[in-house]
Amino acid sequence: MTPVLPAGIHLVDSHCHLDMGEYAADLSAVLERALAHGVTGIITIGIDRDSSLAALELARSHRCIRACVGVHPHHADQVGPRDLEDLAALIEGHRDLVVGFGEIGLDFAKRYASIANQHALFARQIQVAKELALPVIIHDRDAHEECLQILQDQGPLDHGGVMHCFSGDMELARRAIDLNLHLSLPGIVTFKNAVNLHDVAARLPLDRLLLETDGPFLAPVPFRGKRNEPLYLIHTAQAVARLRDQDLEEIARQTTDNCRQLFGYDFSRAGTPSP
Ligand SMILES: [Zn+2]
Structure with missing residues (x-):
């Protein structure tokens, strides 16, 4: 059973890959389920040019969806300077x-791309994001120190960003917040x-x-191992609420507001499937 959010309370799924093949057969049902249960905002994330284009297309046709555009470190061996100019345009x-x-970021777990190319691409994309005045969405897999170092070297992040799928401890969290x-x-x-x-939660x-x-x-418990989808965010929110000894309502309200502030888009007003 999916826990029910009180009326008027919303959640935002701040990182999902709606363009992936796993959703090809039933995306509209996935979105409808999420919206019906109060997950009224979804940010769909690009990992290369094609998925970034797909993310834009999804955002164009759904008010509840907004897009992030960028190149995942897995593709760092295939990207040239022209590609980043194209993305910026x-x-x-x-x-x-x-x-x-x-x-954007570093992935030392899978190492699909050389470390040197990952470093260079990450640094360049941070610069592009800064020029475009956009927050950065950071993928950090087994590369905590290197990620923070590169971020620091690129100067202050005036528009902020997020360490997505955070996997560090509280000390790393504090350094990221700094x-x-x-x-x-x-x-x-x-x-x-x-x-x-x-502990971090x-x-x-x-x-x-x-x-x-x-x-x-x-996917969170009780769907672990199955396909994940935005609706299941409620289970994650509930776990966080329990760990913090706070109401689900309070967690939902604040995280939705955090998304509004960071991404500049009010998802709590977006709760219809179409534009
Ligand atoms: Zn991702």
């Missing part, structure tokens, strides 16, 4: 649909053995907290 042409730059970042917690926080994340300043599904990946 794409964003300039769709300012109303784009709320952030990403996902760089003007938010932390987004995924469904992993519902897993019994995720004790580090439980309990102690994070509420004004720095976002929630995400990272769908179609990382």
Whole structure:
């Protein structure tokens, strides 16, 4: 059973990949379920040019969806300077649909691209995001120190950003907050053995907290191992509320407001499936 949000209370899924094939057969049903249960905002995230274009298309046709555009570190070996110019131009042409730059960062777990190219691409994309005055969506997998170092080297993030699918401890969270970042917690926080994340969820300043599904990946309990979708964000929110000893309502209200402030879009007013 999916917990029910009180009327007028909304959640925003701050990181999902709605363009992925896992949703191809039933995306409209997925969106309707989410909206009907109070998940009234979804940010869909680009990982390369094609998925960024798909994200824009989804945002164009749905008021509840906004897009982030960028190149994931997995693709760092295939990107040239011209590609980033193209992405920047794409964003300039769709300012109303784009709320952030990403996902960008470092992935030392899978290492689909060379570390040198990942570093260079990450640094360049931070600069592009800053020029475009957009918050950055950061993918950090087994690369905490390097991520923070590169961010620091690129100078202050006036428009902030988010460490998505946060997997560090409270010390790392504090250092990220000092760089003007938010932390987004995924469904992993519902897993019994995720004790580090439980600690972070309990102690994070509420004004720095976002929630995400990272769908179609990382479904929360009781859907662990299945396809994830925005509706399931309610389970993640409920787990965070329990860990903090706060009401689900309070968590929903504040995280939705955090999204409005960071991404400059009021998802609580977007609760209809069409534009
Ligand atoms: Zn992602």
